[in-house]
Amino acid sequence: MNYSLTILILLIPFASFLFNGLFGMKLKPVIAGLIGTVGLGLVTLLSYLTAWQYFFVDGMVNGSFPKLIAMTMDWIKFSDFLTVRMGILLDPISVMMLVVISTVSFMVHIYSLGYMKGEKGFQRFYAFLSLFSFSMLGLVLATNIFQMYIFWELVGVSSFLLIGFYYTKDSAVAASKKAFIVTRFADLGFLIGILLLSYFTKTFDFSALTGTDQSIFANAAGVSFLGMSVMTWAALLIFMGGAGKSAMFPLHIWLPDAMEGPTPVSALIHAATMVVAGVYLVARMFPVFYFQAPEALTVVAYVGGFTSLFAAVIACTQHDIKRVLAFSTLSQLGYMMLALGVSGYGGEEGVGYMASMFHLFTHAMFKALLFLGAGSIIHAVHSNVMQDMGGLRKHLPVTHATFLIACLTIAGVPFLSGFFSKDEILVAAFHHDKLLFAIEFLVAGLTAFYMFRLYFNIFWGQDKHYHHTPHESPKTMTIPLMILAFGSIFAGYIPFSKLVTSDGVPFESHMNFAIAIPSVLIGLLGITIAWILYKKETAIPERISKSLGGFYTAIYHKFYFDELYIFITKKVIFNYISRPVAWFDRHIVDGTMNGIGWLTMASSKKVRNLQSGNLPQYGMVFVLGAIILVLVFAFII
């Protein structure tokens, strides 16, 4: 029952960030990289030990997994009620996230030793990776919502720094700013939500908020605003923060652009870990959503469902392989959100919750694998665009094999991990809402289609004109691929329903063949269509896209959402809100201040003339003064 070592999980990456950030430039790049990697290796080891101890050594207390506070301290104390604490909370989802984050982060650290070799700012890259790992681990271990918010922002800033890693490239700079501004905008909602929630409940602590004692919400009962109860508002605003980080529609626009960052970063931050923070947040606050704001949970489900469909459709048309993967990430995140939204609480009812966490776990494995594989491909052919690739299966055997495994996993082929988690989500959706089930069923087919479109385009077909013969990546890159492929295959056999559930009580989940078989079939259908269209390069895809005409163009341009946002911000907000505000600032606020300054200066200029140093003037003043005094004495007194 001793988790005192867990503090090291946070301190090691932080120390390595400080060290690499301050002294990295004086070190050889390889040494800086090794410091980060070894540190993360230790963290991974500690995470596994913690998970082992939590799940299997200490196990359940009174038939459920407990919420343990491994460490806590007062960080800022304003008053007895308002105290910001920092601590470490261990419960099934945080321990599971520890494993996910440390594994993927460790793989990415190793992979980057090869991928980023010779890049300018290699040490800086590792410093930022450590910072990110520190903040993400702090986020999942947070004991209270305020600590989570602090690490939430740290995660945001490390994402900003890493997207803008190639800061000499305009597009990377623009993408990093876009990601930061969009998520910050969402975080504003998150902050308001936190304040609303804790104003009424008088607590930040997750243990109190998500505990069985519902009396803390008594203050909020009957308080409503615009026809919705205040807890619904709080939950929706908190979900807005989660939607921003998890790139849910309509805040999804930053994620595809975030692919401007180095590929390992995309794998770590924008596929496996940071973007699931939003899902994690909703899961963390799940009892609040379920008991206090069921309407908000419906919103979560529909936003998730819509995003998954929307993103899957767009993914079918993109040419940049990283963008296809980005939209696929969006779509899978939509799945997770939807699963949470349709979930009930406790035991068998909470299958959606369990499925969401399960899918989060398996998705982290296969999506990180897909991105790292894409990185390996990009490394070999020096291009992101699908048309520049073809026939690569002969040149990149390891990448090809692992990529194929990942594609099969995400397509939901039986006995790979994606199959199990996706099946659970479909079961949860089926029992809750038939419409959402239909959407997810369709998306399962689309997912298989666009992934295999990608696969066939890259690895089959004719060789293209390459700068040099593509060659397999070095060992540092292929070994993480193999490890993650192993994870993608076998992660599905972890008995999640026994470990991670909504109330900590394990239950027995079983395959629902009535749902599993059709979902496998539609996945296979998607793969077959992709096979027919893309295995050999034919003119059919082009003809299909031509026949769809305007619809295809609209999808290709991501339904013009970027253009719409630019129109709204540039034409509407700039002209009708920002400009008047700027005018007010410049003329009224600054005007007052400048006026005071000008007044002081002008009066001192006048007063200065009294001390001119000009003797005759002094004499003149003296004489005039004497005359005036004489007149005064003579005539008035």
Next chain:
Amino acid sequence: MLQGIPIASVLIVSSFMFFAGVCGFIIRRNMITILMSIELILNAVNINMVVFNKFLFPDQLQGHFFALFIVGIAAAEASVAIALVINIYRRLNSISVDKVNEMKY
């Protein structure tokens, strides 16, 4: 010596001298000229001293003595002032008061 001269005439002369001095003090730029103006002012005062003594207290001599003191002080003052002017001239190559405004800084 002042027999037959009315006090008003003498006072008119001394007032004229006084204001001529004040005027010169203010208007002129040359420091030597300013010193001369100051002498004019002092001597106008001296005349007043003597005249008022003569007409108001003919049997006393305080006014006369005071006038002598003023003459002495004026001489001392002139010597100091001339020394200052010479030093200023050495420093600035000019004896115009316009140039002597460094002290304001």
